[in-house]
Amino acid sequence: MTRNLLITFSILLFSLFSKTAVYSQANIASSNGYTVHITIHPVSIVPSGSSCQYGYNYNVKLNYNISFSGNNIPASLYTLQGTIGCGSSIHFYDLPNNGGNGNVTTQSNVWNANPDCATATPATLLCNTAAIQIEGPGIAAQTVIITLPAGGPLAIELNDFNATAQKDKVKITWSTASENNNDYFSIERSTDAVSWSTVKTIKGAINSSALISYESFDENPFAGTNYYRLKQTDLDGKFTYSASRVVKFTTGDNIYAYPIPNTGNIVNFKGIVQPKNIELTIHNISGTKIFTTTLQTNAVELPVLKAGVYVMTLTNKVTGDISNIRYVKL
Structure with a gap:
């Protein structure tokens, strides 16, 4: 793909805290030196009512995580929205132009003629394609297509994951809404987002349906840019990764x-x-x-x-x- 501006993007499909359910991430690089990372995961089907003998209208609930890395990060993008395809049906959703994480429910209220409102899931309704429309400083208006493989229950449901500089340390926090056979977490750090090393290992709850908050510190961050990610390991040894967070760390005098x-x-x-x-x-x-x-x-x-x-x-x-x-x- 050739553009007047130097714009590249890559679509990375990776399991995020899951054996079969897959989050998908789009990485859109600007010509200004920053990259936008967008993670989308269809969570559930939201029917308009509980009675559906002759069919029902429904929307899709999505979890999202939008982060920025690199230089010249803008306060806000110009446009960030998308659609998700469920079979032949299309659902629209809006995303925050300034990033963040959370969930959003589509507002298309699409009709489904099947009487399965009590059991329908994103997998059974084939909600497996997302289209992200994005435009911002150094990013020409474009649409990024992501395939969203459907799957089973998540090993954990991650609410948030953050890393912030605090004096001479970096504080790392995250929380889970549920955990299933979750053995432990590893906090990993990198200076180039390529080579990673483990900073801390934190025991998981194994099984939980309650909200659990975690907190840890990197006492020895590198001067300059530090990348952090969360590795989750199951009881059977299988492991998966979160999206990364960036902390630019400087302390003390200019030594x-x-x-x-x-x-x-x-x-x-x-x-x-x-x-x-x-x-x-x-x-x-x-x-x-x-x-x-x-x-x-x-x-x-x-x-x-x-x-x-x-x-x-x-x-x-x-x-x-x-x-x-x-x-x-x-």
């Missing part, structure tokens, strides 16, 4: 370390006025502390480290300011 990547053991710091006030701690990617010292100058000799990625935490013992720096050892 820089070099050289990074480093083939040796000497690290220099720029931006430290009184090095003897600074405590340096190094954690590996799993969060385990492997070295700590108080600086004497703006250069320090580290112990011999294995090749890999580490987090350097610089704490000002006078002011309490903290800076986290991603350190790569070759």
Whole structure:
């Protein structure tokens, strides 16, 4: 597809907390440096009444999650709406132009001649195709078609998933409306949304029909952009992922370390006025502390480290300011 603007999109189908039910995500990249991530999942059929001997009118309830990543993220898109196809019937819905998560019920009130209002589901009515109409800064008006494979009950029903910077940490929260054979959650982090590592593991409720809220922290986020996602693992070992969240994290003074990547053991710091006030701690990617010292100058000799990625935490013992720096050892 050729356009005057550099606009690309990819359709990713992935199981989100489910063995068979599948959420579908559309990723629409702008020419301005940001990407819109839209997740849609048909939840239930909403009939107009409980009596349907001769048929009934109905709408479709959908869960959605709309997030942004990248640079130059706008306050709002120009247009964000869609339709979902249930067999030969089309249902319209509107989505918030500024993103967020929640649910929406279509308003098309389509007629179904079958007397199955008590048992109908998105799967039985073949609600398996969504069309998203989107337009915004750097995104030309376009329609993205998504296939929504129908399936069985969700391993969990996720209400929300958020990550926010708080001083020297990142707070990660999520909640579930129900859980079915859910063993545990893993919080995963990445600096490029490609390579991921586990930050924390949180035990699930296994089975629950009540609202449960979860909270955890990443105590050692990288300076710059951090991506977070939630991995859910069943009792049988099967696992699936959530959509990702982005946190741009900066703390403390403008302190820089070099050289990074480093083939040796000497690290220099720029931006430290009184090095003897600074405590340096190094954690590996799993969060385990492997070295700590108080600086004497703006250069320090580290112990011999294995090749890999580490987090350097610089704490000002006078002011309490903290800076986290991603350190790569070759």
